[in-house]
Amino acid sequence: MKYQIEVNQLTKAFANKPALNGVSFQIKRGEIFGFLGPSGSGKTTMVKILTAQLLHTSGSVKVFGNDVRNLQNPEQMKRIGILTDNSGLYDRLTIYDNLELFCKLYNVDVKRIEEVLEEVNLLQDKKTAVKQLSKGMKQRVTLARAILHKPELLFLDEPTSALDPTNKQQIHTVLRKLNEAGTTIFLSTHDMQEAEDLCNQVAFLHNGTIVELDTPQSLRVKHGDSTINIRLKNGTSVTVGLDEAGSNAIRDYMNNGELLTIHSNEPTLGDIFIKLTGRALQ
Amino acid sequence: MTFSMRRIRAIITKDWKDLLKNSYILVSILLPLGFAAMLSRMSTDDSSMLSMPINLALVMTGAFVQASMMAEEKERSTLRVLLLSPASTLEIMIGKSVLSAIITLIVVIGSILISGINIPELFYFSIMILLSLIIFISLGTIIGLISRTVMETSIVGLPILIIFTYGSMLSSMFNSPIIAESISYLPTENFSSALVSLQGSGGFAEIKWNLLNMLLWAIGSVILAKFIYGKRRLDK
Numbered sequence: 001m002k003y004q005i006e007v008n009q010l011t012k013a014f015a016n017k018p019a020l021n022g023v024s025f026q027i028k029r030g031e032i033f034g035f036l037g038p039s040g041s042g043k044t045t046m047v048k049i050l051t052a053q054l055l056h057t058s059g060s061v062k063v064f065g066n067d068v069r070n071l072q073n074p075e076q077m078k079r080i081g082i083l084t085d086n087s088g089l090y091d092r093l094t095i096y097d098n099l100e101l102f103c104k105l106y107n108v109d110v111k112r113i114e115e116v117l118e119e120v121n122l123l124q125d126k127k128t129a130v131k132q133l134s135k136g137m138k139q140r141v142t143l144a145r146a147i148l149h150k151p152e153l154l155f156l157d158e159p160t161s162a163l164d165p166t167n168k169q170q171i172h173t174v175l176r177k178l179n180e181a182g183t184t185i186f187l188s189t190h191d192m193q194e195a196e197d198l199c200n201q202v203a204f205l206h207n208g209t210i211v212e213l214d215t216p217q218s219l220r221v222k223h224g225d226s227t228i229n230i231r232l233k234n235g236t237s238v239t240v241g242l243d244e245a246g247s248n249a250i251r252d253y254m255n256n257g258e259l260l261t262i263h264s265n266e267p268t269l270g271d272i273f274i275k276l277t278g279r280a281l282q
Numbered sequence: 283m284t285f286s287m288r289r290i291r292a293i294i295t296k297d298w299k300d301l302l303k304n305s306y307i308l309v310s311i312l313l314p315l316g317f318a319a320m321l322s323r324m325s326t327d328d329s330s331m332l333s334m335p336i337n338l339a340l341v342m343t344g345a346f347v348q349a350s351m352m353a354e355e356k357e358r359s360t361l362r363v364l365l366l367s368p369a370s371t372l373e374i375m376i377g378k379s380v381l382s383a384i385i386t387l388i389v390v391i392g393s394i395l396i397s398g399i400n401i402p403e404l405f406y407f408s409i410m411i412l413l414s415l416i417i418f419i420s421l422g423t424i425i426g427l428i429s430r431t432v433m434e435t436s437i438v439g440l441p442i443l444i445i446f447t448y449g450s451m452l453s454s455m456f457n458s459p460i461i462a463e464s465i466s467y468l469p470t471e472n473f474s475s476a477l478v479s480l481q482g483s484g485g486f487a488e489i490k491w492n493l494l495n496m497l498l499w500a501i502g503s504v505i506l507a508k509f510i511y512g513k514r515r516l517d518k
Contacts, residue, residue: 074284074368087361090296090304097296104292105367145363172409 002064004029004153004184005050010059012208019045021208023059027201032175032185034195034216036273037205043188044085046205047157050186051082062106063153081151081183087138090133095122095141098130099148105231106149116144119174121167135162143171147178154178155187172197192270202269206277214238220266223275231261239265289369293377297351301381306432310346311389314339318393333472333474334447335393336411339416341447344418345425349435351378352426356514371511379419386415403480406489413496417469420503427507427514446470457468469499 005027012020020042027033037043048054049061052071061068063080070076089098099113108251117123123159130138139162146154156175160168175198179185189195195202196216204212212219230238230253238253240246253259267275301307318335355361355378364374390411394401401407421442429435445452449465465471476492486493 053362053366053429074370074373077366078368082366084359084362086359086362088359090300090360091358092300093296101292104295105289105364105369107288107368225476258456 002029003027004031004063005033005186006060006062006065007050010049010053010061010239011057012042012049019208020049020056023205023208023210025203025210027184027186027215027253029184030179030182031178031200032187032198034199034202035186035188035205036190036192036269038190038197041205043190043205044157047082047084047155047186047188051080051155058137078149081146081149081154083139083142083146083154083156085157087142088131089130089138089141089145092129094127094129095133095144095212096126097216098141099145102145102148109147111146113144116148119147119170119177121170122145136164136167139163140167140171147174147183150178150181151183154183154185155188156185158190159187159193159226160189160194168194192268192273195249196269203274204276206273211276212272216269219269219272223272224264227265229263229265230259232258233260234258284368284373286369290377290380293364293369293374294380297317297381298512301351301385305348306368307350310350311343314342314389315392315396318396322397333399333477335397335399336390336414336477337447337470337473339389339393340386340414340418341443343389344382344415345422345442346435346439347385348379348382348419348422349425349429349439350432351382352423353429353432353435356427356429357431375423375508375511379423382419383415384420387411395508398475400481402483403416403485406476406480406486406493409493410476410489410496413493413500414469414473416500417496417503420500420507423507423508423514424503427499427510467495469496472496 003026005025007026009026010020010023011018023046025033035043045054049056050063050068052068056068063071064076066076071080091100092233095117096113099116100110102108103110103113113126114123117126120143122137122140122144125133125137130141133141139159143156143159146156156177159175160171163171172194175185175187180224185198185201187195199216201213201215202219203210214222226242227239228242228250230240230250232253238249240249250259250262312333317338321335340498352361355364361374365371369377393399425435425439425442429438445465446468447470449468449471453462455463472492472495476489476496479488479492482488
C-alpha cells in the first residue's frame with residue numbers, strides 16, 4: 001500500500017452549499033501533510049471526512065487503502081489518532097484519569113501515560129483536574145491522548161493554536177519524533193510557520209478548493225522572484241538578480257568590505273497564499 | 283463485531299469516578315429516596331400510590347441520571363471522542379448504561395425499604411424491575427441524545443416524568459376515556475397494576491398482560507434508543 005490517504009475529486013455540500021469542491025490529494029506513509037487554509041475554508045470538514053465523522057457528498061476517500069467508512073470499524077480506529085478543535089476531555093477528572101480511560105480503550109499499558117505527559121510537559125500536573133487547566137494545557141492533554149497508542153496515522157486539527165512559543169516548539173519536537181518513528185501526520189492549520197517547519201507537502205485550501213499542492217521548498221522556488229537582497233554597512237539595501245550582473249555586484253560589495261547581510265528573496269508560505277488567494281491565512 | 287469487557291469496564295470506571303464529583307447527579311439519586319420517605323408517611327388506598335416510590339426511583343434516577351450523563355457526553359464532545367476510539371457502539375451503550383442501572387437498582391431497593399412496600403413475589407417483581415430498568419434507561423438515553431445540553435434534559439424529560447409517574451392522577455384529572463385508555467398502556471401503570479395483583483396473591487396469570495406490555499415497551503425503547511444513537515453519532 002503506497003498511500004495512507006487517497007482523496008479523489010471529493011465534494012462536500014451542506015444544504016446544497018459546497019464546503020469542499022473537487023479536492024484531490026495523496027499522502028504517502030511517513031509524510032507530514034499540511035492542509036493550509038484560513039478559518040472557515042473547510043479544513044475541519046476535511047478532517048471529519050477523513051476520520052469517518054462526516055460523510056462526503058461525492059468523490060472517493062480511501063484511508064489505509066480502503067474506503068473511509070471502514071474506519072467505523074473499531075479495530076481500524078486503533079490505527080489512527082485524532083486531535084480535534086474541541087478538546088472532548090472529562091472536566092471533573094484529572095489528566096491521569098482521562099488518559100487512563102484511553103489506555104484501557106486502546107489496550108495500552110498505563111505506564112505510557114507518564115511517557116506522553118513528559119513529552120507534552122505536563123507530568124507535574126497529572127493529578128490536576130482538567131477544569132483547572134488553561135486552554136493551552138488542555139490542548140497538550142488532547143495531544144497526549146491522541147498519541148497515547150502510537151498511531152500509524154495522526155490527524156491534527158490546529159494542534160498548537162492555543163500554545164505559547166515554548167510549548168509550540170516542544171510539541172513540534174514531539175511530532176517530529178513520532179514522524180521519525182513512522183507515524184504519518186495530517187496537519188490542518190492556518191499557521192504557515194508551523195507548516196513550513198513540519199510539513200513535507202502542503203496543500204492550500206481556498207473556498208473549498210485546493211489552489212496549490214507541493215513541497216514547501218518547491219512552492220517557494222516556484223513563487224519566488226529569483227532575486228537576492230543585500231544589506232550594506234551604510235544602511236542601504238540593494239536587490240540583485242540571480243544572473244551575472246547580480247554575481248558581479250555581490251563580489252564587488254564583498255571586495256570593498258561594504259557587505260553586511262545577504263538573503264535570498266524566497267517568499268514564505270503565507271506570502272504565497274496571499275498571492276494565490278488574495279487573503280491572509282487567519 | 284468486537285466486544286471487550288475491558289473497554290466496557292473502562293467506561294463504567296470513568297463514569298463512576300465522574301459521578302462521585304457530579305453534584306447534579308448525586309441530588310437526582312437522593313431525591314427519590316426523599317420522596318419515598320415522604321410517601322411512607324401518607325396513608326392511601328390508591329394502587330398507583332403504592333408503587334409511586336418505585337416509579338419515581340425508576341424515572342428520576344433511571345431516566346434522568348442516564349439522560350444527563352449522555353447529554354453531558356454530547357455537550358462536552360466526549361461522546362465523539364469515545365466514538366473515535368476502538369470502543370464499539372454496543373460497548374459504549376452498555377458501558378454508559380450499566381452504572382445508571384446499578385444506581386437505579388440501589389435507589390429502587392432503598393425506596394422499597396424506606397416506604398415499606400410489601401413485595402410478595404420476588405421472582406416476578408424482579409422481572410418487572412428488570413424490564414423497567416431497560417425501559418427507563420433507554421428513555422434516558424433517548425432524552426440525553428435529543429437534548430443539546432444537560433439543562434435541556436430537564437425540559438425534554440419533564441413531560442415524561444409527569445406522564446409516567448403521575449399518569450393515573452392525570453387520568454382522573456381530565457376524566458376522559460381516551461386519556462384513561464392511553465395512560466393504561468404506560469409501563470408505569472402496568473407496573474402498578476401488576477404489583478397490586480401480586481400483593482393480592484395473584485400470580486403469572488394475573489400479571490401476564492402487564493408483563494407483555496412492559497416487554498414491548500422495553501423492546502421498543504431499546505430499538506428507538508439505538509436508532510436515535512445511530513442518527514446522532516455522525517455529523518450531518
